[in-house]
Amino acid sequence: MRKLPMVLLATAALPMAVNAANTEFSFGGFIKMDAMLSTYSDGDIVDGYGRDYYAPSQIVPGTEPDTAELDFSARNSRFNFKTVTQVEDGKTITSFIELDFSTTAGGNEVVSNSYVPRLRHAYVQYDKLLVGQTWSNFMNVGALPEVADFIGPSESTVFIRQPQVRYTSGDLSVSLENPQTTGAGDSGDNGMLPDLTASYKIKADNLDMTAALLLRQLSYDGPLDGDDATTMGYGVNVAGKLMVGKDDLKFSATYGKGVGRYVGLGAVADVALVGEDLEASDTTAAFVAYRHHWSSQWRSTAVYGMLSADYDDSVTTGVTDATSMRVNIMHSPVKQLTYGAELSTANVERVGGADVTMNRVYFTTKYAF
Template structure:
């Protein structure tokens, strides 16, 4: 990253425009360029070109398309990202930080026929003033520092909380508490894979997290969430109006082992839904009276990173998720379990440049016994700006 010290210039300009005295502003531009080549083998046939599963592993998207070939290759540079950050020291010892980051993943507004042009999307956009953070960033329920060093975009997707969303967060020492954007995903009564996405309700998701460490560099986090599940909408001729409460806990950590490290996350909850495994399972199901019944889920991953030398390293990762569906309510065509394993070899000839190869195997299973599997070999080149 390149740091541009513009204290005198910005202070004078801001003073002239706003009348506020700024002691110093640091401006940072960063990000990386990443190119991927993925050779994938889908057990039931590959998803169509441009599908999300062709960009990265998303549990629940690998059941396949009958009639399609099983082996496919994808080239992409869509994970490349850029960000801009400012840190300003204000009068009275206050600090103001702004951060925005964009990449090009998940969009379907481009194609691979000619230009491979994809729109940028917001990953992060937030302001921090002293202890307060307002804007879009990682959910407080997730510890991104505990994610494994995998080439896949998420890495251990089925075993980790993974959400970015708008929030208001207060931090005091090791403790954090946040009000975050609510969104409920439900399975209609006995309709299998259908999904109701409800944005109704006025109660934010409430999340608290405590970060702590031990001698030797081990770092941990313990997070808890309480959320309202709510649906108020007309489905066909049926008026839905139901509320329930979901909750969950997540424990994550990074433990140094000499130069190596061990990373893990373990999560359990009722009505977690979209917070786990990229919404592999819904938060709840509607019973015969169209009342919400929460779905229990749990998941986790373990990852060990070994440094072979100063330039060579490998990560070994196992990840899994399971949902306790009531099939009398959900039907059999809902997601039940997802597992994945990864092994990679990364080489950094210089600090900002990394080449890597990774093998991934994933298996997903529905309640009716239908399963899908994915074997993928991925080659990547990454240059950190």
């Protein structure tokens, strides 16, 4: 992240420079260009963003036995802006906002390839209190492996950003986060209670990991009076990184009832409406990733991920199992610039027995600033 000298701010807007005398401004982000050749056995992509990165819910049974797609995209590029202000009590106030262009609407690929900016992060932190939108406290960002395909083993990792209020004291963080229940014929039902998360950092020798807990009220708002229903959901996650010399082993394991929105990019619905009751879905997911450094400029990562879901017998749609494997080679001639190539394969099974396989060759160039 680059710092912006105060003299430049002063020349642009003197009042801002005066009012921000104790504030440090910085900006950062990256430019990322991806090329993907994907083939699907008995399947296809349901809509746009599954063409940009692996998302199990987007891979669906197709009408043709085999399909293939070649895509070029720069929409995962991003930009962020950060301020750190020293205040009278000796503490600091930090603000952060970040945008990218992924999963949004915009111009088509015929002429412009234009895309609408998308909010990723927007938060302010004072001392131990953070308020705003950022990564869920249930997620360990440091456990994500280095891959070309954006998230990589997306079926098997906790990956979610949302508005929250978080308090951190030492290695313990507790947050109240935006509630949202998926399934039961409605993806927009919020209960009366926020999602509660707690995480604890554990460091020992070469191990750096977190243990996290999630507690949720899952809800369904029926069309008629008296149709509303609620149930409780919970989840546990252990994720981290183990250093093996210069190499590293990253891992994540998650289990829960009603945690579908947090794991696998929403591949599993949180609940199903069974009669007048809500039944939470069971989700088990895990990945392991090993990164080996061939030299100071070359490295490779191999990843295996899995997800398994168990629904009530009344459920007729949804992902039941998903697995993926990938291996890549990354080259950084200088620290800020990375060229990469990746081979991956994924298999997605759905309720009713439909089985789709995706194979993808991925080339990427990324310049971080």
